[in-house]
Amino acid sequence: MARILVIGGGIAGTAAALGLHKAGHDVTVVEAHPDAAEDLGAFLTLASNGMRALAQLDATDAVAAVGFPLTSLRLLDSRGAEAAHAPLAGADDPALRYRCLRRGELNTALQGEVVRRGVPLRHGTRLVSVTDGPDGVTAHFADGGALGADLLIGADGLNSAVRRLVVAPDARPHYAGQRVFYGYTDGAAAAERTGAITMVRGSAAAFGYAVSPAGRTYWFARAGGDPLPAGQAPDRPAVDPRAELLPLLAGDDTPAAGIVAACAGPVMAVNATEMPLGTPWHTGRVLLVGDAAHAASPATGQGASMALEDAVVLAKALRDAPGSGAAFARYEHHRRPRVEHNITVSGGISRGTRAPSRGPSAGHEPDEALIQQLTWEHPLPAAGTER
Numbered sequence: 149m150a151r152i153l154v155i156g157g158g159i160a161g162t163a164a165a166l167g168l169h170k171a172g173h174d175v176t177v178v179e180a181h182p183d184a185a186e187d188l189g190a191f192l193t194l195a196s197n198g199m200r201a202l203a204q205l206d207a208t209d210a211v212a213a214v215g216f217p218l219t220s221l222r223l224l225d226s227r228g229a230e231a232a233h234a235p236l237a238g239a240d241d242p243a244l245r246y247r248c249l250r251r252g253e254l255n256t257a258l259q260g261e262v263v264r265r266g267v268p269l270r271h272g273t274r275l276v277s278v279t280d281g282p283d284g285v286t287a288h289f290a291d292g293g294a295l296g297a298d299l300l301i302g303a304d305g306l307n308s309a310v311r312r313l314v315v316a317p318d319a320r321p322h323y324a325g326q327r328v329f330y331g332y333t334d335g336a337a338a339a340e341r342t343g344a345i346t347m348v349r350g351s352a353a354a355f356g357y358a359v360s361p362a363g364r365t366y367w368f369a370r371a372g373g374d375p376l377p378a379g380q381a382p383d384r385p386a387v388d389p390r391a392e393l394l395p396l397l398a399g400d401d402t403p404a405a406g407i408v409a410a411c412a413g414p415v416m417a418v419n420a421t422e423m424p425l426g427t428p429w430h431t432g433r434v435l436l437v438g439d440a441a442h443a444a445s446p447a448t449g450q451g452a453s454m455a456l457e458d459a460v461v462l463a464k465a466l467r468d469a470p471g472s473g474a475a476f477a478r479y480e481h482h483r484r485p486r487v488e489h490n491i492t493v494s495g496g497i498s499r500g501t502r503a504p505s506r507g508p509s510a511g512h513e514p515d516e517a518l519i520q521q522l523t524w525e526h527p528l529p530a531a532g533t534e535r
Contacts, residue, residue: 149173150466153287153297155275155310157181159251160438160455161303162258165267166205167463168301170524175267176295178287180304182272190330190416191366192254193218193345193358194247196238197518198453201460204524208243210261215249216360217242222346226400236345248345248358248366254452275309280432299472300434301462303455306421308440315436316428323375324420324445325499329389333365333411348404352396354447355404367407370447371396372500375419389417420445420498425488430476437462442487447497450490458483461521464528474530481531482521 150173154161157179168175194202194211202208219239223232238244262269274290278300285300302310306321348355357367371393390408393415397405408415423443429436438455462479469475520526 150298150472151296152176152299152301153178153285153295154301154303155287156302156304156308156438156440157259157262157269157271158255158303158305158438159258159452160305160440160458161301162255162262163201163205163207163456163459164301164303164437164462165262165269166207166258166265167459168466169262169265169267170205171463171467173466176297177262177267177269178273178275178289178295179269179271180274190368190418191248191250191332192452193449194249194254194456195450195453196236196244196246197515197522198450198456199238199244199247200519201453201456201522203243204460204522205456207258207261210257211247211249211254212242214253214257215247216342216358218246218248218343218345218358220344222344224346224348224402226349226351226402228400228402231349233344246345248360251452275304275313278310278314278434280314280434285433298433299466302434302436302440303438304440306439306443308436310434311427311436311440314434315431319424319427321421321423321443324422324495326370326372326420326445326447327376327417328420328446329369329371329393329415329417331367331408331411331415332413333367333407334363335410346403348400348402350397350400350402350404352399353393353404355397355402357403357407365407367404367411369393369397369404369408370420370498376417389415420447422491422495425491429480429484433472435462435476435479442484442491444487444491445494445498448490448494450494454487454490457486457518457522460524461528464521464524468528469530478528478530482528486518 152173152175154165154177157177165175165177220235225231236246276290277288279286286296288294342359342361345358353369353371355369357365359365429441437458465475465479469478
């Protein structure tokens with residue numbers, strides 16, 4: 149049993165803690181934010197692969213209690229005509245169905261599950277330095293405290309302090325070519341039945357929406373252009389994002405402009421960003437997971453699901469490999485090709501150099517190699533020994 153310190157109590161960090169605890173390790177999670185941050189962030193969709201990973205972490209019920217399921221994908225062209233309507237992967241299995249929920253809701257559910265299992269979770273503790281030595285690793289915090297461990301997992305997101313301080317000081321996320329807008333609309337004209345996510349291939353912007361059982365439309369848009377100014381709060385922009393977004397949608401005969409115009413609440417605007425391919429993930433006793441290692445543009449909608457996959461594979465690697473160095477190498481061997489493919493595909497869509505597919509996993513068969521990687525009882529092979 150190893151003592152493992154997880155820096156970051158978001159999706160990647162809490163999921164990693166659940167996996168490492170299940171593998172028998174002594175885990176502590178430290179989060180800089182002072183509370184569960186349930187009101188932070190926009191919404192997201194967990195894909196069937198993410199839900200499969202959640203099941204291996206025994207956390208399906210905690211997450212299924214929030215948000216709502218999605219079972220099909222509709223595709224509209226710029227004239228509003230339906231070009232396709234197909235079931236999403238996992239639609240026939242309640243445990244694997246896509247789920248639409250606020251990012252903060254997922255955060256809160258996973259943090260609650262961590263606490264329920266007896267894993268210490270410390271809020272309001274900001275990392276300032278890390279000492280990595282032959283006998284252990286020590287994290288030093290802004291309040292003057294320190295925690296020692298055998299291993300440290302950096303799950304502290306896009307602007308990771310662990311990455312900057314220890315693993316890859318020169319690696320920085322960069323703009324992926326689009327700004328992304330999020331909002332919620334009550335009583336919009338598009339009152340389709342719940343359970344479908346609709347993607348609109350607009351002439352000037354991509355748009356997507358899903359209607360909750362309560363009749364609230366969760367929507368997003370992606371549009372090219374210069375990045376938003378650094379330091380701008382996404383929920384408190386200098387200019388109302390509707391003023392930029394509505395003209396991009398109004399030229400099409402789709403529900404998009406009406407949904408945005410009817411949005412009474414704030415509209416969030418963020419830059420689509422991604423980590424450079426080949427960014428180092430580990431050094432010594434320190435390893436990065438989730439967005440800290442491999443953030444991608446949100447165009448494929450796989451960020452949270454990839455973080456959940458990370459958690460399962462890391463826990464299995466530390467369970468099955470003969471030491472932490474071998475475990476980190478095994479983890480990277482299995483994860484890097486998959487997540488960097490996602491960065492490439494998603495970034496290509498954002499920059500307009502790659503046409504989007506029909507949609508997220510619409511009609512795709514499960515990847516048998518991935519299923520084996522995520523199945524808890526299946527050993528995680530060392531590099532070069534897969535069959």
